[in-house]
Amino acid sequence: MESGNSFYELFPDAKNFSQTKMDIFKSAIQLFAKSGYSNTSTNQIAKTAGISEALIFRYFKNKKGILQAIIDPIANNILPDVLREFSREILHRQTANLNQFLNLVVNNRIKFFKANFPVIKIYISEILYDDSIRKQVLNAVPRDVYQDFNDEINYLKQNNAIIQWDNNQIFRFIFSNIFGYLVSHYVVFPNQEWNEKVEVSNLIDFLARGLDPVK
Amino acid sequence: MESGNSFYELFPDAKNFSQTKMDIFKSAIQLFAKSGYSNTSTNQIAKTAGISEALIFRYFKNKKGILQAIIDPIANNILPDVLREFSREILHRQTANLNQFLNLVVNNRIKFFKANFPVIKIYISEILYDDSIRKQVLNAVPRDVYQDFNDEINYLKQNNAIIQWDNNQIFRFIFSNIFGYLVSHYVVFPNQEWNEKVEVSNLIDFLARGLDPVK
Amino acid sequence: MESGNSFYELFPDAKNFSQTKMDIFKSAIQLFAKSGYSNTSTNQIAKTAGISEALIFRYFKNKKGILQAIIDPIANNILPDVLREFSREILHRQTANLNQFLNLVVNNRIKFFKANFPVIKIYISEILYDDSIRKQVLNAVPRDVYQDFNDEINYLKQNNAIIQWDNNQIFRFIFSNIFGYLVSHYVVFPNQEWNEKVEVSNLIDFLARGLDPVK
Amino acid sequence: MESGNSFYELFPDAKNFSQTKMDIFKSAIQLFAKSGYSNTSTNQIAKTAGISEALIFRYFKNKKGILQAIIDPIANNILPDVLREFSREILHRQTANLNQFLNLVVNNRIKFFKANFPVIKIYISEILYDDSIRKQVLNAVPRDVYQDFNDEINYLKQNNAIIQWDNNQIFRFIFSNIFGYLVSHYVVFPNQEWNEKVEVSNLIDFLARGLDPVK
DNA sequence: TATGAATGAGCCTTCATTCAT
DNA sequence: AATGAATGAAGGCTCATTCAT
Numbered sequence: 001m002e003s004g005n006s007f008y009e010l011f012p013d014a015k016n017f018s019q020t021k022m023d024i025f026k027s028a029i030q031l032f033a034k035s036g037y038s039n040t041s042t043n044q045i046a047k048t049a050g051i052s053e054a055l056i057f058r059y060f061k062n063k064k065g066i067l068q069a070i071i072d073p074i075a076n077n078i079l080p081d082v083l084r085e086f087s088r089e090i091l092h093r094q095t096a097n098l099n100q101f102l103n104l105v106v107n108n109r110i111k112f113f114k115a116n117f118p119v120i121k122i123y124i125s126e127i128l129y130d131d132s133i134r135k136q137v138l139n140a141v142p143r144d145v146y147q148d149f150n151d152e153i154n155y156l157k158q159n160n161a162i163i164q165w166d167n168n169q170i171f172r173f174i175f176s177n178i179f180g181y182l183v184s185h186y187v188v189f190p191n192q193e194w195n196e197k198v199e200v201s202n203l204i205d206f207l208a209r210g211l212d213p214v215k
Numbered sequence: 216m217e218s219g220n221s222f223y224e225l226f227p228d229a230k231n232f233s234q235t236k237m238d239i240f241k242s243a244i245q246l247f248a249k250s251g252y253s254n255t256s257t258n259q260i261a262k263t264a265g266i267s268e269a270l271i272f273r274y275f276k277n278k279k280g281i282l283q284a285i286i287d288p289i290a291n292n293i294l295p296d297v298l299r300e301f302s303r304e305i306l307h308r309q310t311a312n313l314n315q316f317l318n319l320v321v322n323n324r325i326k327f328f329k330a331n332f333p334v335i336k337i338y339i340s341e342i343l344y345d346d347s348i349r350k351q352v353l354n355a356v357p358r359d360v361y362q363d364f365n366d367e368i369n370y371l372k373q374n375n376a377i378i379q380w381d382n383n384q385i386f387r388f389i390f391s392n393i394f395g396y397l398v399s400h401y402v403v404f405p406n407q408e409w410n411e412k413v414e415v416s417n418l419i420d421f422l423a424r425g426l427d428p429v430k
Numbered sequence: 431m432e433s434g435n436s437f438y439e440l441f442p443d444a445k446n447f448s449q450t451k452m453d454i455f456k457s458a459i460q461l462f463a464k465s466g467y468s469n470t471s472t473n474q475i476a477k478t479a480g481i482s483e484a485l486i487f488r489y490f491k492n493k494k495g496i497l498q499a500i501i502d503p504i505a506n507n508i509l510p511d512v513l514r515e516f517s518r519e520i521l522h523r524q525t526a527n528l529n530q531f532l533n534l535v536v537n538n539r540i541k542f543f544k545a546n547f548p549v550i551k552i553y554i555s556e557i558l559y560d561d562s563i564r565k566q567v568l569n570a571v572p573r574d575v576y577q578d579f580n581d582e583i584n585y586l587k588q589n590n591a592i593i594q595w596d597n598n599q600i601f602r603f604i605f606s607n608i609f610g611y612l613v614s615h616y617v618v619f620p621n622q623e624w625n626e627k628v629e630v631s632n633l634i635d636f637l638a639r640g641l642d643p644v645k
Numbered sequence: 646m647e648s649g650n651s652f653y654e655l656f657p658d659a660k661n662f663s664q665t666k667m668d669i670f671k672s673a674i675q676l677f678a679k680s681g682y683s684n685t686s687t688n689q690i691a692k693t694a695g696i697s698e699a700l701i702f703r704y705f706k707n708k709k710g711i712l713q714a715i716i717d718p719i720a721n722n723i724l725p726d727v728l729r730e731f732s733r734e735i736l737h738r739q740t741a742n743l744n745q746f747l748n749l750v751v752n753n754r755i756k757f758f759k760a761n762f763p764v765i766k767i768y769i770s771e772i773l774y775d776d777s778i779r780k781q782v783l784n785a786v787p788r789d790v791y792q793d794f795n796d797e798i799n800y801l802k803q804n805n806a807i808i809q810w811d812n813n814q815i816f817r818f819i820f821s822n823i824f825g826y827l828v829s830h831y832v833v834f835p836n837q838e839w840n841e842k843v844e845v846s847n848l849i850d851f852l853a854r855g856l857d858p859v860k
Numbered sequence: 861t862a863t864g865a866a867t868g869a870g871c872c873t874t875c876a877t878t879c880a881t
Numbered sequence: 882a883a884t885g886a887a888t889g890a891a892g893g894c895t896c897a898t899t900c901a902t
Contacts, residue, residue: 020861036344038253042897052863054899063897121343128340128402129251137403165417173421176395177388184387187343188352202380206388210425235886257872267888272873450882466774468683472876482884484878493876551773558770558832559681567833595847603851606825607818614817617773618782632810636818640855665865687893697867702894 010116011073021059023049028066033118036125037067070122075136082112083140083149098161099208106178106204113182121187163213170211177207225331226288236274238264243281248333251340252282282341289338290351297327298364313376314423321393321419328397336402378428385426392422440546441503451489453479458496463548466555467497497556504553505566512542513570513579528591529638532604536634539608547616593643600641607637655761656718666704668694673711678763681770682712712771716778719768720785727754729793744853746801751823751849758827766832808858815856822852 008015017025027048031040042063046053060066113120126133153170156162162170181203185194223230232240242263246255257278261268275281300323328335341348368385371377377385396418400409438445447455457478461470472493476483490496543550556563583600586592592600611633615624653660662670672693676685687708691698705711730753758765771778798815801807807815826848830839 018861034344036253038251039344041895043895053897054864055862057898058861125340125343128336129249129254134403166414169414169417172395172399173392173418176392176399180387180391180395184391188349199381199384202384206425209427210421212424233886256870258870268872269874269888269890270886273886278872448882464774466683468681469774471874473874483876484885485883487877488882555770555773558766559679559684564833596844599844599847602825602829603822603848606822606829610817610821610825614821618779629811629814632814633818636855639857640851642854663865686891688891698893699867699869699895700865703865708893 010078010119011069012077013069013073018059020049020051020055023051024056024059025066025069029070029118029122032067032070032122037122067122067126070119071126071133072136074119074123075133075140079137079140083146084144098156098211099204101156101161102174102204102207102211105174106200106207109178110182110200113178114186117186160213163211173210174207177203225293225334226284227292228284228288233274235264235266235270238266239271239274240281240284244285244333244337247282247285247337252337282337285334285337286341286348286351289334290348290355294352294355297324298361313371313426314419316371317389317419317422320389321415321422324393325397325415328393329401332401372428375428378426388425389422392418440508440549441500442507443499443503448489450479450481450485453481454486454489455496455499459500459548459552462497462500462552467552497552500549500552501556501563502566504549505563505570509567509570513576514574528586528641529634531586532634532637532641535604536608536630536637540612540630543608543612544616551617590643593641603640604637607633655723655764656714657722658714658718663704665694665696665700668696669701669704670711670714674715674763674767677712677715677767682767712767715764715767716771716781719764720778720781724782724785727757744849747819747849747852750819751845751852754823755827755845758823759831762831802858805858808856818855819852822848 011025014022014025024045027045028040031044031048034040042053042056045066046056049056056063056066060069123133127137149171150167153162153167157164181199185192226240229237229240239260242260243255246259246263249255257271258268260281261271264271271278271281275284338348342352364386365382368377368382372379396414400407441455444452444455454475457475458470461474461478464470472483472486475496476486479486486493486496490499553563557567579601580597583592583597587594611629615622656670659667659670669690672690673685676689676693679685687698687701690711691701694701701708701711705714768778772782794816795812798807798812802809826844830837
C-alpha cells in the first residue's frame with residue numbers, strides 16, 4: 001500500500017475545493033489539531049487563512065460543518081479503504097509468516113499515522129464526546145473487509161502461524177500497540193527524541209512473540 | 216495499596232468538601248466526562264448540582280479551578296502512588312517472576328481505570344490540548360519512583376526474567392496494552408459485551424510472552 | 431480653633447457606635463479613600479474589619495448607607511462648624527491685619543485637611559458625580575456664617591487691609607490656593623518630599639501680596 | 646497653539662474614527678463625565694450610542710480601553726503641548742513681562758478647560774484612585790519641556806520679573822489658581838452666574854501681584 | 861467572490877444582599 | 882450579635898452567525 005501521504009487521498013472531495021475553501025480547510029485542521037475544536041474560534045480560522053470571517057460561512061454551513069468536512073471522509077472513505085487495503089495486502093501475498101505480516105502492518109500504519117497526525121488528533125478528541133462520530137467508526141468497517149480480515153487471521157491460524165485467540169482480541173493487541181507507540185511518542189512526549197528504527201523493530205518483535213502460537 | 220474503587224482514594228482532599236461543594240464537584244466530573252470541559256458551562260454545572268451559578272465561585276476560584284481540582288490529584292497523588300506501588304510490589308516480593316508481576320499490575324490498573332473512568336476520560340481529553348497539563352504528567356513521576364522503577368526492571372533483567380530492552384519502552388509496552396484494552400472496551404465500544412476474564416488473562420499472557428527474555 | 435484632629439469631632443454620631451460598627455466604619459473610610467466607593471466591595475470591607483460580610487447589613491442599611499454615614503456629618507455638621515469657627519476666629523480678634531488673618535486661616539485649614547485627608551478625598555470624588563451631595567455642600571453654609579464672613583471681609587476692606595474685590599472671589603482665591611497646595615502634595619504627588627514650612631510661608635506671603643490693597 | 650475649542654485638537658486620533666466608533670466614544674465621554682467610569686456600564690454606553698453592546702469590543706479592546714482612549718491623549722499630547730506652549734510663548738516674545746505672560750497662559754487654559762470640561766472631569770476623578778494614571782501625569786511632562794520651563798522661569802528671575810521662589814512652587818501657584826477658578830465655577834457651582842471678564846482679570850492681577858518680585 | 865459592520869445569545873464572574881441558624 | 886450559605890441581578894466580554902454592499 002502506498003500509504004496516506006497525499007492530502008487528496010485523505011480528502012478526495014478536497015480536489016474540488018477552491019483555493020479559498022482549501023485555505024479555510026487547512027487552517028481549520030491546523031488549529032483544531034493544535035487547540036481543539038471548541039477552543040478554536042472562527043475568527044482565528046479566518047485570520048490563519050487570511051480571509052474574512054464571513055467568508056467561512058459561504059464555504060461551510062457551520063463551524064460544525066468544517067469539523068464534519070474533516071471527519072466524515074475518514075469514517076466514510078479513508079477508514080474503509082485502509083481496512084480494505086489492509087486485508088488485500090495480506091490476502092494477495094498469501095503468506096503465513098506472522099513476522100512478515102506484522103512488519104507490513106505496523107510500518108504501514110505508522111506511516112499513515114505520522115502523515116495524518118493532525119487529523120487523527122482531531123478525530124481522537126471528537127470520538128471522546130461525540131456519539132454520532134463514535135457510531136461512524138463502527139459503521140466504517142465494511143462487512144466484506146471484516147470478513148476478509150477474519151479470513152486472513154483464520155488462515156494464519158490454520159497454518160499455525162498465530163495464536164488461537166479470539167480474532168477481535170488479536171486485532172486489538174496489534175492496534176493497541178501501534179496506537180500506544182504513536183500516542184506516547186507524538187501526543188504525550190512530542191518533544192522527546194527517540195530511536196525510531198529500534199523501537200519499531202522491537203514493537204514488531206514484541207507483537208510477534210506475544211502472538212506466536214508456540215509457547 | 217488496595218487500589219481504585221473509592222472516590223476518596225482518588226480525591227483525598229474531597230473528604231473535607233461540604234455537601235454543596237461535593238455536588239458541584241461531582242456534577243462537573245459528570246458533565247466534563249460527558250461533553251468535555253469546553254462544552255460544559257458553569258450554568259449547566261449549577262443546574263445539575265441544583266444550586267445557583269454564583270455559588271460555584273464561592274467553592275472554586277474559577278471554572279478552570281474545578282478542572283484542576285479534578286485533574287491535579289491524579290498528577291500529584293494518584294500517578295506517583297501508582298508508580299510507587301508498581302515498583303514496590305516487586306521489591307517486597309523479592310521475586311523475579313514476570314508473570315506474577317504482570318498479573319498484579321494489570322488487574323490493579325484495570326480495576327482502577329474502571330472505577331474512575333469519567334475522571335480519566337477528562338484527563339485524556341485535556342492532555343491532548345493543554346500543554347501545562349501535559350507537563351504535569353511529566354513532573355508527576357517523582358525522581359525516586361523513577362529510580363525505583365528502573366532498579367526493578369534492571370533487577371528483572373539481571374535475573375534474566377525480562378527482555379533486554381530499553382526500560383522506557385518496556386514500560387510503554389505494558390502501559391499501551393493495558394490502556395489499549397481499556398480504551399477499546401470502555402471508550403470505543405462501550406456497549407459491546409465481552410469475556411473479561413479470558414481477555415485479561417490473555418492480555419497478561421501476551422505481555423509475558425512478548426517480554427520473555429527467552430527467544 | 432482646635433482643629434479636627436479628633437475622630438469624634440468629625441463624626442459625633444460615631445460615639446454611639448459599637449466596636450463592631452466602628453470597625454466597619456473605619457475600614458470603609460480607609461478603603462473608600464484608597465480605591466473609591468465604587469471600587470470597594472462589601473467583601474473587602476468585611477475582611478478589613480475582620481467581621482462577616484452579612485454583619486455589615488445589620489449595622490448599615492446599605493453599602494450606600496456607609497457612604498452616607500461618612501459624608502453626611504461633614505455636610506451637616508462639620509462644614510457648618512468649621513465655617514462658623516472660621517468667621518468667629520476673625521471676628522473675635524477684631525484684627526485688620528491681612529497677613530495675620532491669612533496665617534491663621536491657612537494653617538488652620540491645612541491642619542484640618544491633613545487630619546481628615548481620607549474622608550475629604552472620599553468627599554471630593556463623590557462631589558464630582560452625585561448631585562445630591564453637591565447640593566448638600568451649598569446648604570452646608572449657614573446663612574449667619576455667610577453673613578459673618580462677609581462682615582469680616584468688609585471690615586478688612588474698610589480698614590483698607592484687603593483689596594476691593596468681590597467677597598466671593600476673595601474667598602475663592604484663598605480657598606483655591608489652600609486646596610491647590612494640599613491636592614498637589616497629598617493627591618497628585620503623594621510620594622514626593624517637600625519643605626512644608628517654607629512652602630506654607632510662601633503660600634501665605636503669596637496670598638497676602640495678591641490680596642494687598644496697595645498696588 | 647490656538648488652544649482648545651476643537652474636539653480633534655483634543656483627540657487627534659479621533660479623526661480616523663468611523664461614525665460608529667465616534668458614537669461609542671462620545672457616549673462614553675458623556676456617561677463617564679456624568680456618572681463616573683465605574684458607575685457606567687458598557688450596556689449603557691451601547692444604548693446611548695444606539696448600537697449593540699458587542700460592537701463596543703470591536704472598536705475598543707476593553708471597557709478600560711475606552712477610558713484610556715479618552716485619557717491617554719491628554720497625558721501624551723495635550724499636557725506636553727500645553728507645557729511646551731507655556732514656555733515657548735515666553736521665549737518667542739523675548740519678554741520678561743510677567744503680566745502679559747500670565748494673561749496669555751490663563752486665558753488660554755480657561756478656554757481649553759471650558760471646551761473640554763467633561764474629559765477633564767473624567768481625568769480628575771481617575772487621578773484620585775488610579776495609580777497608573779497618576780504616573781502618566783508625571784511622565785507626561787517631557788524632559789525638554791521641563792527644562793524649557795525652568796529656563797524660562799530662571800530667565801524671568803534673572804530679569805527680576807518674578808519672585809525668587811522654587812520653580813515648582815511658582816508653577817503650582819499658577820496652576821492652583823487657574824484650576825481653582827475653574828473648579829469652583831464649573832464643578833462646585835455650575836448653575837451660578839458670574840462676571841467672567843472681571844474675575845479672570847482679577848485672577849491675573851492677583852497672580853501678578855503675588856508673584857511680583859518687588860515687595 | 862469577498863468583506864466590514866453588526867448582533868443575539870451565551871459565558872464566566874462579581875457583588876450586594878437575604879436568610880436560617 | 883454574628884455567621885456561613887446562598888442567590889438574583891448585573892457586568893464585561895466572546896463568539897458564531899447574518900446582512901448589506
